[in-house]
Amino acid sequence: MAKPAIYTTTPIYYVNDKPHIGHAYTSLAADVLARFKRLDGHEVFFLTGTDEHGQKVEKAAQDAGEDPQAFTDRVSQAFRDLTAVMGFSNDDFIRTTEPRHKAACVALWKVLAERGEIYLGDYEGWYAVRDEAFYGPDELTERDGVKYAPSGAPVEWVREPSYFFRLSKWLKVLLERYDLPEGHPDRIEILPESRRNEVRAFIQQGLKDFGEGSPKLDLSVSRTSFTWGVKVPGDEAHVMYVWLDALANYITAAGFPDTTAPRWRFWPADVQFVGKDIVRFHTIYWPAFLLAAGLPAPRRVFAHGWWTNEGQKISKSLGNVIDPVALVEEFGLDAVRYFLLREVPFGQDGDFSRKALVNRLNGELADALGNLANRVLSLIQRNCEGRLPSGDVDASDRQLLSPMGLILGSNSLTPSDPPHPLVGQLANLPARVAVELDAQQFHSALEVVFGLVRDANAYITQRAPWALKKTDPVRMAAVLRHLHTALRAYATVLQPFMPETMSALLDQLGVPTDARDFAALATPLADGTPLPPPAPLFRKIDLAAA
Template identity: 85%
Template sequence: MAKPPIYLTTPIYYVNDRPHIGHAYTSLATDVLARFKRLDGHEVFFLTGTDEHGQKVEKAAQDAGEDPQAFTDRVSQAFRDLTITMGFSNDDFIRTTEPRHKAACVALWKVLAERGEIYLGDYEGWYAVRDEAFYGADEIVERDGVKYAPTGAPVEWVREPSYFFRLGKWLPELLRRFDLPEGDAERIDIQPESRRNEVRAFIQQGLKEFGDASPKLDLSVSRTSFKWGVKVPGDEAHVMYVWVDALTNYITAAGYPDTTAQRWKFWPADVHFVGKDIVRFHTIYWPAMLLAAGLPTAKRVFAHGWWTNEGQKISKSLGNVIDPVTLVEEFGLDPVRYFLLREVPFGQDGDFSRKALVNRLNGELADALGNLANRTLSLIQRNCEGRLPGQGDAAVGAPLLDPVHKLTDQVRQRLDRQEFHLALETILASVRDANGYITQEAPWALKKTDLVRMAAVLRALHDALRVYATVLQPFMPTTMAALLDQLGVPPDARDFAALAAPLPEGTHLPPPAPLFRKIELAAA
């Protein structure tokens, strides 16, 4: 039976600045889940890209002395380059300045207008250019005579003609869908639970204050104060609010408005990965617009936390922005990929430290996994003429392999809940058990006393390493490809289904080579 297609997205990244560790982190999580699902037999569509319209981009281009299109072409390329540097396996890279995307935005707007979900009025309220967002009076704080949004962005009072989306009318339906049981096709799942509670409370407060379907809860969805955006069909004095434009990218890439397109089978998205600062847009504005247009909503929105740097908040003014390209150059790609998802529970804030990265690299990758592989494969080279032993007496390998055979399913369960750090801990716990097994069985000593048992022990260790390398491929694709090469696993036998077929006895194994380079703390 064919497994269902999977659609995974990153947010599209705003091009007013260069990529940093936060961008890499969101895309890395998406990439790992996409790679895992492909190995698990699913057809996967993984989307990322750049958000290129809006007042903030227009201003950044002006400050750089560039035309907005030239500016976005240049900065967008930096994000595209990051996908290569970080080894991401995205199937598409969308830009909101592309013709296909503008066409999708216009099509969605027309559907909403035809359904009576958009109307013309005047907007008056507090607006933060930095956030491209409006805020209620109760959210504004004043310091030294300057008013700020909850995010710390300065706000200004704006009054201008605007089209409005009837957001208020859909809020009760959103609350209903948030509370549906797991497995219900209409459920909108927000993770982690703290974010779900935050969004529910925000909606409930608005409904309590203004009542169901109040125009005061409606969303201003156009601007006349700047020009860099998608023109409103039939009224080109207005450009679409950047979030209406940006959020539409997820259906643009799936083929919208052509719902007969090949890619439309992927919609609705299985997981939108986002930072916690944009969770409201993805869990309130976006599903409400989809419902109003008669389209299915995404199944899950997962909002991860923020990184600090050595205990300090990351900011350009402090000069402590973490460049992922520099990290990869210093520590290697796969150790960086591993560390970012190993160190912190996905969904919580975390602190980046070079010492922690070095400790993970040296202790877990080099000492635990790398050393286990090198010891096992070196013993097979020396004691078995470089050929894979037969499986021998199953009872010999059972203490190690019985738990190992459950590992793929355990990792699958963890990743289906986006528990990346727990998936890695599950694998590492098994690697530690394997190190205990090789020490206890001492195959180097068995060579003198029991060649049959020695061969069975080495085969069990090899079989365990094959599972580890296979399930770790999504996290460390290049290094695990090298390990699978050393294990003699053919390129067409590296998915999860292939683990059911043992490698034949006598398979020639190449001489092992170190998988990880240890780093001295003093040098780091």
């Protein structure tokens, strides 16, 4: 039976500045999940792109002395370039200035208007240009006579004609959707749990303060104070609120308004990755727009934390913005990809430090995995004529399993020779990693694999195949074959995290390019498969010089 199609997205990134480590981090999570699901036999649609309208972009273009379209063309290209530098496997890159997206926004607006979900009125309130958001007075702080939003952005009092979306009508519905049991088709899941609690509390407080159905809870969805945006159909003095415009990108790319389009089968999105600063937009406004339009809401929104730099908050004023392109140039792509998802539990805030990156690279990648691969493959070159040895086993190794759980020989053991911890632990490795990735616990997924890598290093030390050639060459061959099998499993499941390096390792292991998905692990390589001479996988870094 075919496995279900998977749709995963990044937020579309605002083009008021060049990309930084936060953008790379979010997209990397989506990329790893997409790559893993493809290897597991799923059809996947992975979307990223840029959000190019709104007052903030208009102002940034003015400050740069450029036309808004020229400005967005230039900055959007920097985000597209980042996808190539970071090795992202996105299936589409959407820009909100594209004709397809403007058409989808107009179509969505018309559906909402026809269903009575939008009405014309006047709006006044505290507005942060930087956030493109209004805030209530209880959310503001004041310093030196200037009021600030919770994000730290300054706010100003704004009054203008506005179209409103009947958000108040949908708030109780959203609360009900959040609380549906796991597996229910209408459940809207917000992760981590702390973000779900935050969103629920925000809605409940609004309902408590203003009451169900209060217009005070409705959302202003148009502006007349600037022009850089999608024009409201039938009233071009208004442009659409940038978040209504931006959020619609996820269905634009799926083919909306043509719900018979081939890509529409991917909707609703399975996982939408966002930063914690925009969780409210993606878990309240976005599903409310969709439900009001009679469309399915996304199944899960996962809000990750923020990075600091050597303990300091990252900001342009401090000059400590982390450039992911520079990191890749210095440390290598796969080392950076690995570090970002290994160092911090996804969903929590984390601190970037060069020392931590170098320690992960040198310790786990170069010493544990890279050295293991080099030792095993060098021993096969020297002692097995560079060909994959037979998988025949002796009593102490009989329980070693292939990655898909196939027992290599009898499972009986002699009491005097118990199995090493490695024995039996390769069973269902892709499924074990999948459990962690399905919960977006990327660091735990990597720990599953690297726990086994540590066991494999202990196994080779205990079995000492280099000493067996003269005393027991059959057992030597079996030990090396087991270690080769283990390395193949590790490299296969680590491909989503480190695609270039694991491709190189699979080449050295003699695995054909058409036998690198999870299903292929059930089929052992033929005895005698020629293996190329090994080469180092990771370049160690001198911390003092880094």
